[in-house]
Amino acid sequence: MTQTRIxxxxxxxxxxxEYPWL
Incomplete structure (x- = not known):
């Protein structure tokens, strides 16, 4: 799901x- 935001x-x-959790 995180990749979708990108x-x-x-x-x-x-x-x-800066935010690896993203």
């Missing part, structure tokens, strides 16, 4: 670096 919001991809 697809919806590309900005989350960058945040993933």
């Amino acid at each position: 697809v919806v919001s590309p900005a989350r991809f960058s945040v993933s670096e």
